[in-house]
Amino acid sequence: MINEETKKDVLPRLRKIEGQIKGIQKMVEKERYCIDIINQVTAAQRALDQVSLRVMRRHIESCVANAVKSDGGAPVVGELMETIYKFIR
Amino acid sequence: MINEETKKDVLPRLRKIEGQIKGIQKMVEKERYCIDIINQVTAAQRALDQVSLRVMRRHIESCVANAVKSDGGAPVVGELMETIYKFIR
Amino acid sequence: MINEETKKDVLPRLRKIEGQIKGIQKMVEKERYCIDIINQVTAAQRALDQVSLRVMRRHIESCVANAVKSDGGAPVVGELMETIYKFIR
Amino acid sequence: MINEETKKDVLPRLRKIEGQIKGIQKMVEKERYCIDIINQVTAAQRALDQVSLRVMRRHIESCVANAVKSDGGAPVVGELMETIYKFIR
Numbered sequence: 001m002i003n004e005e006t007k008k009d010v011l012p013r014l015r016k017i018e019g020q021i022k023g024i025q026k027m028v029e030k031e032r033y034c035i036d037i038i039n040q041v042t043a044a045q046r047a048l049d050q051v052s053l054r055v056m057r058r059h060i061e062s063c064v065a066n067a068v069k070s071d072g073g074a075p076v077v078g079e080l081m082e083t084i085y086k087f088i089r
Numbered sequence: 090m091i092n093e094e095t096k097k098d099v100l101p102r103l104r105k106i107e108g109q110i111k112g113i114q115k116m117v118e119k120e121r122y123c124i125d126i127i128n129q130v131t132a133a134q135r136a137l138d139q140v141s142l143r144v145m146r147r148h149i150e151s152c153v154a155n156a157v158k159s160d161g162g163a164p165v166v167g168e169l170m171e172t173i174y175k176f177i178r
Numbered sequence: 179m180i181n182e183e184t185k186k187d188v189l190p191r192l193r194k195i196e197g198q199i200k201g202i203q204k205m206v207e208k209e210r211y212c213i214d215i216i217n218q219v220t221a222a223q224r225a226l227d228q229v230s231l232r233v234m235r236r237h238i239e240s241c242v243a244n245a246v247k248s249d250g251g252a253p254v255v256g257e258l259m260e261t262i263y264k265f266i267r
Numbered sequence: 268m269i270n271e272e273t274k275k276d277v278l279p280r281l282r283k284i285e286g287q288i289k290g291i292q293k294m295v296e297k298e299r300y301c302i303d304i305i306n307q308v309t310a311a312q313r314a315l316d317q318v319s320l321r322v323m324r325r326h327i328e329s330c331v332a333n334a335v336k337s338d339g340g341a342p343v344v345g346e347l348m349e350t351i352y353k354f355i356r
Contacts, residue, residue, distance in 0.1 A: 002120045014114045021107045024140075028099055031091045034148035035172050041141045042176050045134050049355060051113075052130045057348050059123035060331070065340060068332040081324050083124050087131050088316060088355050089267045138266060146259050153238070154246040162243060170235050177227060177266050178356045180298045188295055196288045202318075203281045209269045212326035213350050219319045220354050223312050229291075230308045237301035261302050265309050 006058040013051050020044040052087055056080075095147040102140050109133040141176055145169075184236040191229050198222040230265055234258075273325040280318050287311040319354055323347075 002010075021044060027037050064080060067073035091099075110133060116126050153169060156162035180188075199222060205215050242258060245251035269277075288311060294304050331347060334340035 002117060002123060002126070007117055007120075010117055011114060014110060014117065018107060018110045018114070021103060021110055025100060025103045025107070028091060028096055028103065028144075031096075034091060034144050034152065035168055037091070037144050038141045038148075038172050038176060041137050041144075042172075045137050046356075048130050048134050048137075049352075052127045053348060053352055055117075055123050055126050055130075056351070057344065059127075060327075060344050060347070061340070063123065064327070064331075065335040068335050073328070073332060077324065077327050079124055080327070081320060083127050083131075084323070084351065085316075085320055087127060089313075135267075138263075142259060142263055145262070146255065149238075149242070149255050149258070150251070153242075154251060157243040157246050162239070166235065166238050169238070170231060173234070173262065174227075174231055178224075180295060180301060180304070185295055185298075189292060192288060192292045192295065196285060196292070199281060199285045199288055203278060203285070206269060206274055206277055206281065206322075209274075212269060212322050212330065213346055215269070215322050216319045216326075216350050216354060219315050219322075220350075223315050226308050226312050226315075230305045233295075233301050233304050233308075237305075241301065257302055261305050261309075264306060 001062055002055065002058060003062070006054060010051050010054055013047060013054075017044055017047050017051070020047065056083075056087075090151055091144065091147060092151070095143060099140050099143055102136060102143075106133055106136050106140070109136065145172075145176075179240055180233065180236060181240070184232060188229050188232055191225060191232075195222055195225050195229070198225065234261075234265075268329055269322065269325060270329070273321060277318050277321055280314060280321075284311055284314050284318070287314065323350075323354075 020040065024037060024040050024044070027040060059080070064073060064076050067076040109129065113126060113129050113133070116129060148169070153162060153165050156165035198218065202215060202218050202222070205218060237258070242251060242254050245254035287307065291304060291307050291311070294307060326347070331340060331343050334343035
């Protein structure tokens, strides 16, 4: 489960991303150059990657680790692989 | 350049994505299941893909098309390829 | 359409990628470390990105440019966007 | 470490991908339509995703699971996250 450390790492990132999304809205409203808009969208997506990777790391270190120790972890690892699969595409 | 049609298509998407980012913040605060958080982040990224693709389409139909007609468009196509490259990675 | 310049750029890349795929097969046969195998697969995928980007650039400079000049290019741009969409996911 | 089951799953996939890469070389040599070439490259990349995901699953079920049981697994999980990060971008 998410812990305080991950929360403290991830929440400021999400707030910054919220600001990026608002900024992109303003760029669209002001009809800024398309390429600049797309690059800002890409920057927000890369910042979201970092959020996912941090939550995933915490998940592996807590839930996956616990499941592995108690029952081998097959269903939890299956669920993780599906999530990675969705994440990469 | 961005036109009214693209604005009307893209702005509601961006507002919805802003809502998704706020929702993810709440999920983190309430310590929701890591996998559910990651899947929501992935959903926001896929929605951002749609924004980029729509702006890119408009860009090709306006700026790239105009440049191609006037001077062959080499620098504009080069800039587009760099943007696609950043977008895919 | 593909021209000689793109061919000369892209064919050696594809031959190198073929070698990379054969190398990955040997790594699997010899039971090399999983992480090393995955990193080699990733390297082959990044090399394939470069092939796609080069063919796409040529496509935009030839087919898309010609279509834009003759009839505005809407169907060709639509087809390109669909291809970019498949490419990114 | 890679086991017989993963080998049997992954090797035929890699041989098929090798064939796809050879096929793309022929498409380039015969100057086939750019969009068809790009779509074939994308298909090979998606097939490579499946190879990585299968090797990664095996890695988590063997090395990561063992490390978690013996010493908590921090360095192995760190290495895995880095690999996922390279894989997604």
